[in-house]
Amino acid sequence: MNSHHFAPPRLSLRFFPIWQRHLLVWKKLAASSIIGHIADPMIYLLGLGYGLGSLLPQMGGTSYLVFLAAGTICYSTMNSASFEALYSGFSRMKEQRTWEAIMNTPVTLDDIVLAEMLWAASKSLLSGVTVLVAVWLLGLSHSPMLLWLAPLALMVGLCFAAMGLIVTALAPSYDFFMYYFTLVITPMMLLCGVFFPVEQLPPLWQNVSSALPLTHAVNIARPLMSGNAPPHALLHVAVLLGYALTGFYVSLVLFRRRLSQ
Amino acid sequence: MTTVLSAQNLHKSYAGQAVVDGVSISLNKGECFGLLGPNGAGKTTTLRLMLGLIEPDGGHLRLLGHAVPRHAREARLRVGVVPQVDNLDPDFTVAENLLVYGRYFGMKDSEIEARIPALLEFASLAHKKDVKIPTLSGGMKRRLTLARALVNDPEVLFLDEPTTGLDPQARHLIWQRLHELTVQGKTLLLTTHFMDEAERLCHRLAIMDNGRLISEGSPRDLIDRNIEPQVVEVFGERAAQWAKNHATRHAQRFEVSGESVFCYVTDAQPLLKELQRHPDLRYLHRPANLEDVFLKLTGREMRE
Incomplete structure (x- = not known):
């Protein structure tokens, strides 16, 4: 590893044409992509929400369905950004050599990685807004506080895009991503209060949970879903942004090393 | 003449292995410069250094008036690249x-x-x-x-093996287009391992091997400077045996490759006369070309 790999990111507005490129590809496949964005979270939300919800008492003053809706927004935005940063990012970096083509222009690797993160976060925003519309249509909540969930989705997207890019920078092939999903993403879904309150976990696991970014996302989303301002919102936002910025920098260093070979 | 690119004493190593080892090249406006070399000679790494995509371990580089890699972004605004693999x-x-x-x-x-x-x-x-x-x-x-x-x-084009994998028709069309670009005054730097491509397109060439430039000049210069002007290729089962007995007398130099013998000579007449006496041997008499120079300088062994 060379010292210039650790240089601070040199960002420029030249990232924007790359983001536009990703958007143009997405537009061509939009129909199937949107169906995926709606179908997956809806199946969980309605399946578990109605099925399990009918067996469960009220959760903190709301129905289980509303409780679960807040978790669903967070985990589906996490999934969108992760899939984009891992599978699609890897395909652009390696299989299709899209990055290589772009780096022969005045655009730099730093711009490319920034564009990847912002694009994956854009997909999260889209996915979050889709669930939000469903929540509104189902009549689960009509509070204007719901609108705050859109910037939250974007933030969760930035956080998980950045973390995912670290994995992409290290991945020898697509198979590698299974480890990340099995060992990081799935446990996070279970430990971070998506399906049940974190307080149900043994104390040790509660401590682990408090360090995980998804927990902080859920802690913001849940009060908003019930129309309340989330307590300690600044702390939770700081944790999410901390993960995003650190992840971005670490992934950039790793990409610089990988692509200088 | 305006210098479009100047590279001085470029060095780049990977894991202690020198891939580019003291390369100096300068490109004049409007010329087509060819970088020839076997696979793994360091051609692509040299191009990547020139574009500022990797940091050199040593040396100085200026491209279109900008210091590279520090100001590579500004330089690349006026550069076009045709990569080796389609992307x-x-x-x-x-x-x-x-x-x-x-x-x-x-x-x-x-x-x-x-x-x-x-x-x-x-x-x-x-x-x-x-x-x-x-x-x-x-x-x-x-x-x-x-x-x-x-x-x-762009003012400068970098082409990394632009015709590898193409059929002859497709290759000729690319050559024609590249020639048009030089007529328009664009500067071209191309890597290739096709000698006819280099001979046809390039005003100047450098042959690269093991990270170093081992010879440089116009295609004609390289041939005149490095090799005897005539080649007689002799084929046949007993060609090697014949060469051992007779070729030394009539050829300055010869190389055996399987059932072929390549004889390099200044005057081919005595050798051709000698060959008349061996009707079982087939032969081809031709002027020396760039491929002969290339094989002489980089050897006949496979590079894999």
């Missing part, structure tokens, strides 16, 4: 590939769209404007990659 966007049509690529140079959509018809014309792809990439042939993809490299109307 067109498979999800886009031919025209969309040009549009999207032009945006990376900060060009406005209207500006790019105004250039697209001429670029497609140049690439003989006007009829394929709205076709998706996976349906194009290898030659069409290469031509589109060339058109894409011209989207910003």
Whole structure:
């Protein structure tokens, strides 16, 4: 590893044409992509929400369905950004050599990685807004506080895009991503209060949970879903942004090393 | 003459292994310069250094008046690149590939769209404007990659093995286009391992091996300087035996490769007369070419 790999990111507005490129590809496949964005979270939300919800008492003053809706927004935005940063990012970096083509222009690797993160976060925003519309249509909540969930989705997207890019920078092939999903993403879904309150976990696991970014996302989303301002919102936002910025920098260093070979 | 690119004493090592080992090249405006070398000679790494995509371990580089890699971004604004492996966007049509690529140079959509018809014309792809990439042939993809490299109307073009993997028709069309570009005054730097390509297109060449430039000059210079002017190739089962007994007497130098013997001579007449006495041997008498120089300088062994 060379010292210039650790240089601070040199960002420029030249990232924007790359983001536009990703958007143009997405537009061509939009129909199937949107169906995926709606179908997956809806199946969980309605399946578990109605099925399990009918067996469960009220959760903190709301129905289980509303409780679960807040978790669903967070985990589906996490999934969108992760899939984009891992599978699609890897395909652009390696299989299709899209990055290589772009780096022969005045655009730099730093711009490319920034564009990847912002694009994956854009997909999260889209996915979050889709669930939000469903929540509104189902009549689960009509509070204007719901609108705050859109910037939250974007933030969760930035956080998980950045973390995912670290994995992409290290991945020898697509198979590698299974480890990340099995060992990081799935446990996070279970430990971070998506399906049940974190307080149900043994104390040790509660401590682990408090360090995980998804927990902080859920802690913001849940009060908003019930129309309340989330307590300690600044702390939770700081944790999410901390993960995003650190992840971005670490992934950039790793990409610089990988692509200088 | 204006110097478009100057590289002095470039060095780059990977894991202690020198890949580029003291390379100096300067390019004059409007010339086509060829970098020849076997696989693994360090040609692609040299190009990547010149574009500022990797940091050199030593040496100085200026491209279009900018210090590289520090100001590579500014230099690349006026550079076009044809990479060794196609990296067109498979999800886009031919025209969309040009549009999207032009945006990376900060060009406005209207500006790019105004250039697209001429670029497609140049690439003989006007009829394929709205076709998706996976349906194009290898030659069409290469031509589109060339058109894409011209989207910003660059002053310098870097071409990394532009015709590898193409059939003769496709190759000749690319050569014709590259020649047109030099006539327009563009500066070309191309790597290749096709000697006829280099001989035909390049004003000047350098032969590279093990990270070093081992000879440099015009194609004619290289031949005159490095090798005897005539070659007699002798084929046959007993060619090697014949060479051992007779070739030394009539040829300055000879090389045996399987059932072929390559005899290098200044005057071929005595050797040809000698060959008349061996009707079982077939032979070919021809002037020396760049491939002979290349094989002499880099050896006949495989590089894998």
